[in-house]
Amino acid sequence: MAFTPAQQQAIIGAFTAKTGNQAKCPGCGKDSFTLGQGIVYLQLSDIVQPNPLMGLTMKFGGPSLPSIPVICATCGNTQLYNVFVLGVAQALGIQQAPLIVEEGSK
Numbered sequence: 001m002a003f004t005p006a007q008q009q010a011i012i013g014a015f016t017a018k019t020g021n022q023a024k025c026p027g028c029g030k031d032s033f034t035l036g037q038g039i040v041y042l043q044l045s046d047i048v049q050p051n052p053l054m055g056l057t058m059k060f061g062g063p064s065l066p067s068i069p070v071i072c073a074t075c076g077n078t079q080l081y082n083v084f085v086l087g088v089a090q091a092l093g094i095q096q097a098p099l100i101v102e103e104g105s106k
């Protein structure tokens, strides 16, 4: 899936605004990035359950955090930005409630 030009513009605009156009790569310190052409779904897993026969087991198939990959043009370090916090979920057609807890909302 590639982003449409409008979606790409929304993402780049939000990234530039949210970072105050001051984003630096944590790997190399440069400030030139490319946008990964798709959404990365970081999958959340249930709590690890001890199993006496098989050791620790995990339950897969849980909810996920849709994220935008931003790739450093110099070293390739890839950062992921949550679509809800970035404010681009609607532009991407993602309507599911975010699975994050904002500070002070408890």
Ligand SMILES: [Zn+2]
Binding pocket: 025, 026, 027, 028, 029, 030, 072, 073, 074, 075, 076, 077
């Ligand atoms: Zn870098």
